[in-house]
Amino acid sequence: FYVVVFGNAMVLLHAYKKQGQKAPHDDIRTALQRMADALT
Structure with a gap:
C-alpha cells in the first residue's frame, strides 16, 4: 500500500x-503521480 496523510485523513494512493x-x-x-494529484 502507498498512502499519504493529510492531518487526520489518510489517502490510499495505490495498492498491489x-x-x-x-x-x-x-x-x-x-503512487507518486497520485500523490502529486492529491496535493494539488
Missing part, C-alpha cells in the same frame, strides 16, 4: 499484490 522483494517501478510511479 507484492510478488518479490522490490516494488515494481510502475507501481511506484503510479
Whole structure:
C-alpha cells in the first residue's frame, strides 16, 4: 500500500499484490503521480 496523510485523513494512493522483494517501478510511479494529484 502507498498512502499519504493529510492531518487526520489518510489517502490510499495505490495498492498491489507484492510478488518479490522490490516494488515494481510502475507501481511506484503510479503512487507518486497520485500523490502529486492529491496535493494539488
